[in-house]
Amino acid sequence: MKKHLTTIILSAVIVVLAAVLVGILIFLKNQPVQQRATEPLVDIKAYEPDSSKWGLNFPNQYDSLKKTKTNKEDTQFGGSSGFSWLERDPRQVILFGGYGFSKEYNDDRGHEWSLEDVNNTKRVNEKTPGTCYACKSSNNPGIWNTIGLEAFSKMPFAELGKQINEPIGCANCHEAGTMKLTVNNPAVIAGFEAQGIDWTEFSRQEMRTVVCANCHVEYYMAGESKVLTVPWEDGTDIESILGYYENIGFKDWEYPEAGTATLKAQHPEYEFFSAGSTHYEAGVACADCHMPYVRDGAAKYSMHDIHSPLLNPELACGACHTDVEYVISRVNEIQGQVSDTKIAAEDAIIDAITAIKAANAISPNDGALLDQARAFHRKAQYLWDFVSAENSTGFHNPEYALKLLAEATNYARQAQMLAAQSVGNPALLTTGVYYQPPE
Numbered sequence: 001m002k003k004h005l006t007t008i009i010l011s012a013v014i015v016v017l018a019a020v021l022v023g024i025l026i027f028l029k030n031q032p033v034q035q036r037a038t039e040p041l042v043d044i045k046a047y048e049p050d051s052s053k054w055g056l057n058f059p060n061q062y063d064s065l066k067k068t069k070t071n072k073e074d075t076q077f078g079g080s081s082g083f084s085w086l087e088r089d090p091r092q093v094i095l096f097g098g099y100g101f102s103k104e105y106n107d108d109r110g111h112e113w114s115l116e117d118v119n120n121t122k123r124v125n126e127k128t129p130g131t132c133y134a135c136k137s138s139n140n141p142g143i144w145n146t147i148g149l150e151a152f153s154k155m156p157f158a159e160l161g162k163q164i165n166e167p168i169g170c171a172n173c174h175e176a177g178t179m180k181l182t183v184n185n186p187a188v189i190a191g192f193e194a195q196g197i198d199w200t201e202f203s204r205q206e207m208r209t210v211v212c213a214n215c216h217v218e219y220y221m222a223g224e225s226k227v228l229t230v231p232w233e234d235g236t237d238i239e240s241i242l243g244y245y246e247n248i249g250f251k252d253w254e255y256p257e258a259g260t261a262t263l264k265a266q267h268p269e270y271e272f273f274s275a276g277s278t279h280y281e282a283g284v285a286c287a288d289c290h291m292p293y294v295r296d297g298a299a300k301y302s303m304h305d306i307h308s309p310l311l312n313p314e315l316a317c318g319a320c321h322t323d324v325e326y327v328i329s330r331v332n333e334i335q336g337q338v339s340d341t342k343i344a345a346e347d348a349i350i351d352a353i354t355a356i357k358a359a360n361a362i363s364p365n366d367g368a369l370l371d372q373a374r375a376f377h378r379k380a381q382y383l384w385d386f387v388s389a390e391n392s393t394g395f396h397n398p399e400y401a402l403k404l405l406a407e408a409t410n411y412a413r414q415a416q417m418l419a420a421q422s423v424g425n426p427a428l429l430t431t432g433v434y435y436q437p438p439e
Contacts, residue, residue, distance in 0.1 A: 044176040047142035051169030058170075058179075060301045065169070067305035068110025075310045077335050077393040082109040082117070091346045092388075094353065095381065098256035099264065108267075108391065111168040111306060119161065129153055129226035130160035134185070135215035138169035141184040149186040154225035173211045181207040185214040191232035208285035209273070216269035216286075218386075220250060236271045238386055238404065242379065258356040259364075260374040265385035272390045277397035284320075292316045331395055338387070338394030341405045345384045347432065348412035352377050355419035355428040362423045369422035376415035383408035 040057040048054065055062025072081045085105040086093050096102040100123035109117060114136045118124070124132065131153040134140060143152055143163060152160065175182045183189055183199050192199045202210055218241060222229040234240035251261035274280050279289075289309045291302045309316030310331060317327045356373050363370075383404045387394060394401030420428035 046176045047145055047171050048176055049138040049142060049166040049169065049171055051138060051166070051171075054170040054174075054176075058301075060296050060299060061304045062170075065304035066112060068307070069112035071110055071305060071307055071311075073307070073311055075308045076332065077339055078107060078308060078391060080107075080109050080307055082106045082113070089343075089346070091343070091350060094350050095346060095384075096264075097353075099253045099262070101264065113167065115164065115167040124157060126156075126158070128157035129221065130155040130157055131221050131226045131228050132157055133160055133164055134187070134219075134228045136168065137164045138166045138171040139164045141171050144184070144186055150225050150227050153221070153227045168215075172214055181211040183210060183214060185228075187219060187228040187230050188213055188217060191217075191230035194233040195235065205283060205285055208287040208291075209270070209280075212286045213270040216267055216391075218266050218268040218271055220245075220252070220266075237275055238271070238383065241271070242382060255353065255377075257360060258353055258374065258377070259360055260353075260356065260377045260381075262378060263382040263385070265382060265389040268386055268390050269392070269396060272386070272392075272400065273396040275397055275400050277400065279396075288319070289316050292319060334395050334398045335393040338398065338401045338405070341402055342384065342388060342394075345380070345405045345408040345412065348409045348416075349377070349380050349384060351431050352380060352412040352415035352419070355416040358428055359419040359423045359425070362425070369418050373415040373418035373422065376411045376418065380408045380411035380415060383411065 042053065042056050044054055044057070051062060051065065055065075068080075073079055074081045074083065083106065085107060086102070092105060093102050096105070104122040106117070106121075118132060118136045134153075140152075143160075172184070173181060181204070183192070189199070199210060217230050219228055219230050221227065231241045231244040234244050245263060249261075250263070252264040253262055254260065255262045269286075273286070287302060290306050291304060292309075292312075292315050293300055294303045294315065295301075303315075310328065313324050313328055318324050321327045352373070356370070356377060359370055359373070387401045387404050387408075390396065390401075416429060420426055
């Protein structure tokens, strides 16, 4: 009996150990294989801006990063060719009237183009601050660590450019030596701190989204030093951001002949995606779709040729979705609906601009009604631009996109109505006619 009991116990132990071993093997199988994890070929100094040096230790990642230079393929609503939004959607020439974006507004190309594109844009002039380099180069983390964000920001663009010679690269996202994902943009760190959030406590999966927030966030240039600042003090939702701007009385420019203190949204992908989107709530990270894992022999690594998942849907979407064709059709349907709604909002805002400019020409000092019309125009423009400047045509958060565009249209029509009432002129309620001042 005792011998039989011993046999049963030993058998049970073997079964438990086997189960544990199987669990360990399954866990290891699903972990990314780290190339040369035990002994790197070269040591990388902190904030090393030259990505080719990192590439000696991580050739697959570096080789795929370089493909962002040659990948110029577009999707239906975006892509990497650098097309002009002003040509594709001429309404935006009017919407950004009096501001640099009415001169040139090209869609973003791949990361390898970041430095070349910012140096060649028509929006740069002799007054441009160094702030405009903030999201464009792997030289930045080292410069920030040396002179600080304020000195970086207030330095003239042309002068700071003498220290910057590398596009976006490894140092923007990784900690040298450990290769951990990191937040190194001082403005974003300050934004988290303002909310009482310790980003260093985020999980690795969370960091696969947060690391993109080094650049893909809303920001403005604060004070005379034009210090890069993210408006997160009250939260990252659009109501909190708008409230923040209202509290400090900030404007990017004043719309000519209308007098509206207007705001320009930048590229709020992080705020947009994290505002309760389906994928975000499910724990999906930016990198899961834009930098999916691939294999090179035994090596498993995250692809760094960052582009639309629609260009490699089997890899990007197929990791979670079995019916990839349905996913593609669903994305196209969502983006089409958002695009149509966005254009409708643009038409409404232009009608508001038309009415405000006409009312201002008739009676510039009218007061309350016209000021209220300007306030509604300001909100409408920003809500629309928050969706328009975000690089997914709404797909990162479809419900949120349609909600913001509906509110933008509503504010725009109210602005148009108040402008007409301010001068008692119902003709200003006419739609589809852009105001031209008298000669």
